[in-house]
Amino acid sequence: MNHLLEVENLKVSYGGIQALKGINLSIAAGELVTLIGSNGAGKTTTLKVLAGLLHPASGKLQYRDRSLLHVPAHRRVVNGIALVPEGRGIFARLTVEENLLMGAYIRGDKAGIADDLERQYVLFPRLAERRTQLAGTLSGGEQQMVAMARALMSRPELLMLDEPSMGLAPLMVEKIFETIRGISIQGVTILLVEQNARLALETAQRGYVLESGAISLSGTAGELLGSDAVQQAYLGA
Amino acid sequence: MEILLQQIINGLVQGSVYALVALGYTMVYGILGLINFAHGEVVMIGAMIAMTVLQALLTAALTPVLAVLLSLLAAMAVCMALGYSIERIAYRPLRNAPRLAPLITAIGVSIVLQNLAMMIWGREYHAFPLPFNSTSHQLGGAIVNDVQIAIVIIALLIMSTLMWLVHRTRMGRAMRAVSENPAAAALMGVDINRVISVTFMLGSALAAVAGFMVSANYGIVHYYMGFMLGLKAFTAAVLGGIGNLRGAMLGGVLLGLIESLGAGYIGDITGGFLGSNYQDVFAFFVLIAVLILRPSGLLGEKLAERA
Incomplete structure (x- = not known):
C-alpha cells in the first residue's frame, strides 16, 4: 500500500x-x-x-x-498537515470568523477562502450565527467546532x-x-x-x-x- | 483658567508622545511577555539620526518640508533596523530562558545603546535644527504652536493606522494570534519569528517618530534623553494595562495630562514648597499607585502568568 x-x-x-x-x-x-x-x-x-x-x-x-x-x-x-490540538487552542480574543481566517493564513486565493468560509458555516450553522462573537465567549462544543472548522480552512x-x-x-x-x-x-x-x-x-x-x-x-x-x-x-x- | 487650558494642551502634546512610545512597549510585551527596556534608547537613536540627517540636508539646500520628511524617514528606517537587530541578537537566543535573563539583557542593551550614542554624538546637548519657525497661536488665553498641533495630529493618524493594521489586516491578525497562543498560531502556518520581527520593527518605527516629535518640541537632543522618556512611556503602558494597545494610548495621554496638571498646580497645592521641577515625580507616583491598586492597568485583563 x-x-x-x-x-x-x-x-x-x-x-x-x-x-x-x-x-x-x-x-x-x-x-x-x-x-x-x-x-x-x-x-x-x-x-x-x-x-x-x-x-x-x-x-x-x-x-x-x-x-x-x-x-x-x-x-x-x-x-x-493540520492539527486540532488538545484543548482546542482557539484564539479566544479573536472573533469566530477571524479564527477561521487564521486557518486560511497560508492561502492567498481570496475567492477560495470566501467559499470555504461559507462551507464551514454550512457544516457548522452555529458558527454562522456567532461569526462576529469573540471565540472565548463560546461554549466548549462550539469552540471545538471553531477548532475543526479552522483546521479545515487550510484544506x-x-x-x-x-x-x-x-x-x-x-x-x-x-x-x-x-x-x-x-x-x-x-x-x-x-x-x-x-x-x-x-x-x-x-x-x-x-x-x-x-x-x-x-x-x-x-x-x-x-x-x-x-x-x-x-x-x-x-x-x- | 488660562493655566488649566495651557496645562491640558501641554499634557496632550506630551501624552501623544508617551502614547507612541508606550505602544512599542506594549506590543512587544503582548507578543513576548518581555519588557523591552531598551525601547527608550531606540527613541533617542531616532532623534539623533533625525537631527544628523536634517543638518546634512539643510546644508544641501532642500526645501524644509522635504528635509523634515526625509530625516523622519531615515530615522524610522534606522530604528526599524535597530529594533530588528536587538531582537535578533539579544532576545531571540534567550527566547526559552528564564524570564529574568532577557529582562537583564534589555537593560544591558539600553546601556550599550546609550554609550554608543555618547561615542558618536558626544555628551553635549545638540540643537534640533527644525528648518522653519513654529508659529504660536492664541487659543482661549493659552498658547499652542505649530509643532504641538502637528504632534497631536500625526500621533492620532499613526495610532489609527496601527489600529487598522492590527485589527483589519492578515499580519495584524497573525500578531494577535501569536500574542495569544504562539503554538496554535504556528499550527496555522504563522512564522512566529517573522511576526516577532515585524512587531519589533513596527514599535521601533513609532519610537523614531516619537523621537522626532520630542526633539522638535523641545529643540534639543541628548544621548540620555531616551532613559526618562522610556521609563515614563513604560509607566503609561502599565497604567493603561500592559499588552493592551488601546491601554497604551489611553495611558500615554493620561500620563501626559497628570504630569502636566500636576506640575502646573503643585506649587499652589503645597503653598510654593514644591515647584514644577517635581514634574517627574508624578509619573512614578502613578506607577506605584497602579501597581498597588490595579496591577492589570485601566484596560488590562487580569494578568495571566506567562511561562
Missing part, C-alpha cells in the same frame, strides 16, 4: 524521560485511523511530533515519501484531531463525531486521538493502541473492538 504518512521507530524524550519509545505507524491516503490509549501513553506527544511542535530524538517521519524532520511546524500546514490532506470529545456533553460528542465521519467521506485523511476508545474504534477503519510510549496492538477497528486486551483495558468489558 502507498502510504501518505509513515512513522518509523520514533523516539521522543522530555528532560530525561522517554515519552515515545520507538513507535511505528502508517496511514494511507483517505484512511480514518485512530490512536487510542490511556492518559500519559504518549498520544498527544505523537501528534505534536507529527505537527512539528516537538522534535523527536530519533526516528523517521515520512510524508509523501519526503522527510518531515527538518520542516518547521509552520511549514507543515503548507504540506497539508488539509491529513487532519489530526486530539481528543475532540474532551469535556463535551454526549449530544455534542455525537455531533462532532458525525462531522468527523463527514470530513472523512469527503476524502480527507484523518488521524484521530481519543480517550473514548469505543467511540473512536466505531468511527475509524483502523487503529493503534499506545501503551506507555509504545504501540502494543494494531489492526482494523473491528479486530481491536473484538480483542480481549482492548476490551479489558479500554472498553471496560
